[in-house]
Amino acid sequence: xxxxxxxxxxxxxxxxxxxxxxxxxxxxxxxxxxxxxxxxxxxxxxxxxxxxxxxxxxxxxxxxxxxxxxxxxxxxxxxxxxxxxxxxxxxxxxxxxxxxxxxxxxxxxxxxxxxxxxxxxxxxxxxxxxxxxxxxxxxxxxxxxxxxxxxxxxxxxxxxxxxxxxxxxxxxxxxxxxxxxxxxxxxxxxxxxxxxxxxxxxxxxxxxxxxxxxxxxxxxxxxxxxxxxxxxxxxxxxxxxxxxxxxxxxxxxxxxxxxxxxxxxxxxxxxxxxxxxxxxxxxxxxxxxxxxxxxxxxxxxxxxxxxxxxxxxxxxxxxxxxxxxxxxxxxxxxxxxxxxxxxxxxxxxxxxxxxxxxxxxxxxxxxxxxxxxxxxxxxxxxxxxxxxxxxxxxxxxxxxxxxxxxxxxxxxxxxxxxxxxxxxxxxxxxxxxxxxxxxxxxxxxxxxxxxxxxxxxxxxxxxxxxxxxxxxxxxxxxxxxxxxx
Ligand code: AMP
Ligand code: MG
Numbered sequence: 001x002x003x004x005x006x007x008x009x010x011x012x013x014x015x016x017x018x019x020x021x022x023x024x025x026x027x028x029x030x031x032x033x034x035x036x037x038x039x040x041x042x043x044x045x046x047x048x049x050x051x052x053x054x055x056x057x058x059x060x061x062x063x064x065x066x067x068x069x070x071x072x073x074x075x076x077x078x079x080x081x082x083x084x085x086x087x088x089x090x091x092x093x094x095x096x097x098x099x100x101x102x103x104x105x106x107x108x109x110x111x112x113x114x115x116x117x118x119x120x121x122x123x124x125x126x127x128x129x130x131x132x133x134x135x136x137x138x139x140x141x142x143x144x145x146x147x148x149x150x151x152x153x154x155x156x157x158x159x160x161x162x163x164x165x166x167x168x169x170x171x172x173x174x175x176x177x178x179x180x181x182x183x184x185x186x187x188x189x190x191x192x193x194x195x196x197x198x199x200x201x202x203x204x205x206x207x208x209x210x211x212x213x214x215x216x217x218x219x220x221x222x223x224x225x226x227x228x229x230x231x232x233x234x235x236x237x238x239x240x241x242x243x244x245x246x247x248x249x250x251x252x253x254x255x256x257x258x259x260x261x262x263x264x265x266x267x268x269x270x271x272x273x274x275x276x277x278x279x280x281x282x283x284x285x286x287x288x289x290x291x292x293x294x295x296x297x298x299x300x301x302x303x304x305x306x307x308x309x310x311x312x313x314x315x316x317x318x319x320x321x322x323x324x325x326x327x328x329x330x331x332x333x334x335x336x337x338x339x340x341x342x343x344x345x346x347x348x349x350x351x352x353x354x355x356x357x358x359x360x361x362x363x364x365x366x367x368x369x370x371x372x373x374x375x376x377x378x379x380x381x382x383x384x385x386x387x388x389x390x391x392x393x394x395x396x397x398x399x400x401x402x403x404x405x406x407x408x409x410x411x412x413x414x415x416x417x418x419x420x421x422x423x424x425x426x427x428x429x430x431x432x433x434x435x436x437x438x439x440x441x442x443x444x445x446x447x448x449x450x451x452x453x454x455x456x457x458x459x460x461x462x463x464x465x466x467x468x469x470x471x472x473x474x475x476x477x478x479x480x481x482x483x484x485x
Contacts, residue, residue, distance in 0.1 A: 353447075384447070400425055
């Protein structure tokens with residue numbers, strides 16, 4: 001730990017400065033990053049602290065003050081070096097060699113109580129050599145949206161980064177996609193790694209197979225440790241990454257989540273979801289639902305996510321082929337669909353109440369559910385949350401009982417598909433014993449929270465903040481999400 005810049009012993013008492021930091025990336029040498037300094041902000045108002053993450057860091061929430069958050073992550077007192085990471089990436093299909101951490105840096109890497117190493121990465125902490133024309137800042141609404149996305153996805157079982165804190169920083173920012181001037185924030189996220197596909201792509205661009213080898217060994221040592229030292233560790237790494245990414249996309253799809261910016265610089269080498277900008281949860285099952293207003297050709301629309309991630313994995317073969325046999329990587333990538341479909345099937349059956357994956361009509365139910373959701377355009381999340389809210393063992397008695405007390409039934413009227421769906425669901429329930437209805441009810445409730453982060457919900461908590469600086473609705477929403485209500 002480096003405690004330079006410490007004006008007094010206040011910082012050395014800050015629990016965030018006394019964590020088990022490891023200079024993992026730093027030890028690779030400065031081919032991978034630039035040392036930067038954080039912006040000096042006119043104001044620091046703590047808007048969010050994720051106390052639920054503190055035990056993972058070995059901290060007791062009661063022993064951490066708001067000032068500790070502000071001093072560590074708003075004023076950036078007492079920690080060096082702060083590293084802007086270097087990377088490139090394919091953005092909307094075009095290779096961009098002018099990338100890198102443009103408004104964030106790696107604050108530090110911490111060995112947590114689960115034995116894993118986590119990155120603390122900032123967003124909105126000032127300009128870096130990679131800011132290009134940007135101001136290096138994050139809007140308050142942008143920070144708040146990332147906090148909410150990460151918590152909601154985490155509760156839905158998606159392997160995701162989390163936000164540790166968000167601090168309002170007192171600047172006025174100008175943005176094309178928000179009424180401006182708009183307020184600023186700095187956000188700190190915790191994730192397994194900020195090494196991206198694009199980190200490797202940059203090294204390939206500069207024709208540095210030596211640095212690719214070093215980085216790959218580092219990734220295996222820290223994030224695929226069980227493969228270390230195996231004779232075929234490199235191809236096993238790629239094969240496992242394919243599986244992790246395929247399962248991650250399946251988690252997004254089941255959660256009804258559209259990431260919106262699946263550029264290779266937003267793809268983590270650990271297969272974890274992170275960096276939430278113009279994302280959206282889908283209102284209805286629309287394969288072409290597109291979340292980013294600047295995604296003119298719907299490249300990253302909801303239903304393209306599996307094939308885009310597969311393509312990104314294929315692009316990663318270019319830098320990796322310096323180390324790993326290309327044919328073997330192609331074989332491994334050929335398993336993407338198998339992994340994706342198995343995970344998606346299992347998650348969707350759980351959303352429908354079934355932990356047990358093998359029963360007659362399981363696949364027919366999945367198909368009919370998607371067909372019905374797409375045809376009816378009933379709310380995707382509403383459908384599942386209404387199932388959870390109104391499920392009754394009586395549904396086993398006759399098809400007319402299924403969803404009969406829900407808000408969606410009257411709106412659907414005499415839809416044939418809905419009737420067919422109810423008949424099938426009723427029939428499937430009759431494969432199970434009456435005593436098993438409780439388990440189905442529990443699974444439905446567990447998988448389908450009532451609180452859904454649809455855009456109007458985010459707008460409804462943003463309005464009171466924008467109008468009267470009222471944070472109560474935001475705090476209530478996060479509490480509900482974290483409590484799986
Ligand atoms: P993103 O779309 O958030 O993944 O960002 C893409 C790239 O643009 C990353 O290299 C960011 O660091 C950079 N970037 C985005 N917004 C800004 C900004 N306001 N100032 C500087 N760099 C930015
Ligand atoms: Mg990004």
